Amino acid sequence: MPGDGPGLREGSPEPATTGDPAPMPPARPPSGSGPAREARHGWRMVGLWVLLSAIADPLFYYLAGPHIPPGTMSNTADGAQFDFNILLIAALPVILAVWIYMGYAVVNWRASRNGPDPVGGPEARSNLPIQFTWIVVTTALVLFLFGFGTYELVQPEGAGGGQGPAPIFMPASHDVLAIQVIGQQWKWTYRYPTFGGFETTDLVVPDHTAIAFHVTSLDVVHDFWVYQLGVKADANPGQDDVAYTTPDQLGSFVVRCDELCGLWHGAMYDWGKVVTPTQFQSWAESTERQLAANTRFLPPFAWTYTPDANGADGGYYPDSVDPYSPVLTYGAKQPGEPLPATTTGKDRK
């Protein structure tokens, strides 16, 4: 925090050029006591900061908050939006503190035109109260963000805690619809194990229903990113990454690949739909019938598939594997474990 301003008198005459050492100009006489004046500056800035923060945070939360991505199309999207808002509300006062200090300093301690350069006094070298306050406040802020972020991550249906091959929570609902997401260069396909295991390029989900996305890949690493639903999970070959969500709103959403995966990575996207449970039931049953001719040729449903077991013309299956075996077609590796508690579409009302 600056003290009483420049240590040189403003408008001091230029030193003589006679070769004699220039006389040191006298220090400016203080206008009031230094510490008192410094305290006034400090309280002014703190007051301004408190006032502007008290205005900016609620304004942001109520005006901009509802529009912060990824929106509120599902409970996970809603959770992500809430987290973003809290982080921004915590960040706004920090930003304001920096701006207010800079603005205040520019207005009050700027160098006068044609004046001498300011010289730092003892306060410019260290100020224990300010340093202490800075360390305490920033530490408290970081610890709060750490605690808040950790809680939000691991709480049931939080912003990411459910993802991975070993989810650390299960949705509270026992009525979970499992949908397998299969990445391949370069498209997504979806299997619905509770509807005969049909596989389609259309992703349709019912609203107000807990969904368990089981994400895997048939070749390289992809990343299943449903922005509007707040769902993002890596698609690794041989791995079953699980991500939960419960859609809250009807409408369309975009499915993208978020892992650079080759030539048409940029074109690896499609659109999905959130529909009512009744519409979903109708769609699933009709699609099951429509694709029945191909479903019987699909491998048995498995959580992961081994691409090496069928290299097509690439010849990457092991020699001991018959690529023409219908059992091993696209390398079905049986999980040896039952499906999770999922709804059989017929049970759905």
Add this chain to the structure above:
Amino acid sequence: MQRTGKLAVTVVLLAAVIGGVGFALSDLTAQPVTVDYTSSPGQPVNVTMQTLGSYGHGIHATWVSYMTRSPAGRWLHTTIWQVPAHTRVNVTIYQYDSGSPLRNQQTGVVEGTIDNVATLDGKVFSVINSSAGNGVGHTFSIPSLGINVPLYGNNANANLCGAAPCTTSSPHNVIKFSFRSPGPGTYPWQCFVPCGLGFLYGNGGPMQTVGWMDGFMKVVS
């Protein structure tokens, strides 16, 4: 070294660098030619392609490839073609390659074509069991339009064509289908059979190269 000699060496080195950069840029930005099917507005467009197991020429002689026949009847090594918007596109593919089970049997379904069907040597089909018979050699797929057509393979023990362009004297299948072109835009298309022999998961080389197993359908108004 004389000053003239230094100057000469500098000029030669500079020319070599500029030439190298120019060559690299031209090579990296080079694209196969575009076959234009827009000469008869309002009329259905007939696109003819062939798939072959090995191109047989150049530095990638062993690569599998698509080829496209120009309206003048000449086979071109390209996978980029241009069609008018909102027009019926009739596609004929001469399939000269062998087949195998699909990595994902989901691509054994005919989708996105008119009536969701195609014909194989004149017979209508809507799905191919890739684990039976000769399997599927390749697919023609435009994912953004939901179009997918599996191309039935030839018997691998037959005397298959090994160099482009193949002719109908070699064993082949003829697959035909139609679809309506969408609005103007550029639509990537590809084969979904990992047929890049010798590459990781079969998905490298020709599978990652426009002009071989990937291409563009340019739709113009």
